[in-house]
Amino acid sequence: MLNESKVNGVAPGSLEGARSATGGEPGAAAEVKRWSTGRKKEVVLRLLRGESVDAISREVSVPIYKLELWRDRALAGIDTGLKERENDPVERQLDDANRRIGELVMEVEILQKERRAKRPLVGRRSSR
Numbered sequence: 001m002l003n004e005s006k007v008n009g010v011a012p013g014s015l016e017g018a019r020s021a022t023g024g025e026p027g028a029a030a031e032v033k034r035w036s037t038g039r040k041k042e043v044v045l046r047l048l049r050g051e052s053v054d055a056i057s058r059e060v061s062v063p064i065y066k067l068e069l070w071r072d073r074a075l076a077g078i079d080t081g082l083k084e085r086e087n088d089p090v091e092r093q094l095d096d097a098n099r100r101i102g103e104l105v106m107e108v109e110i111l112q113k114e115r116r117a118k119r120p121l122v123g124r125r126s127s128r
Contacts, residue, residue: 043056043062043067044067044071053067
């Protein structure tokens with residue numbers, strides 16, 4: 001039998017249920033190119049709960065190294081969020097400086113409007 005045909009979309013001699021060359025399940029939808037933050041968060045939470053990284057990798061068709069990278073980034077984000085201190089003197093100084101800058105910008109705008117209102121034609125060239 002030199003000319004064997006495919007039966008039900010499966011070539012003879014191929015392993016039933018085997019993964020395709022792209023790593024996806026047979027008949028599965030195309031691999032997701034971009035993952036939303038919410039979907040990544042769900043996967044990372046599953047990893048943190050103790051599910052096998054191998055099993056999750058196979059299920060979601062994402063390489064193990066990428067899952068571990070997502071987990072490490074998530075843990076770094078948690079650390080950053082927990083480092084926040086209340087009544088931080090540097091934060092207070094920065095807030096005061098930003099508030100003062102805002103006041104000065106408003107003052108400059110008001111003075112410029114007043115100057116234009118008193119002498120509207122100063123600094124203009126004639127149209128001739």
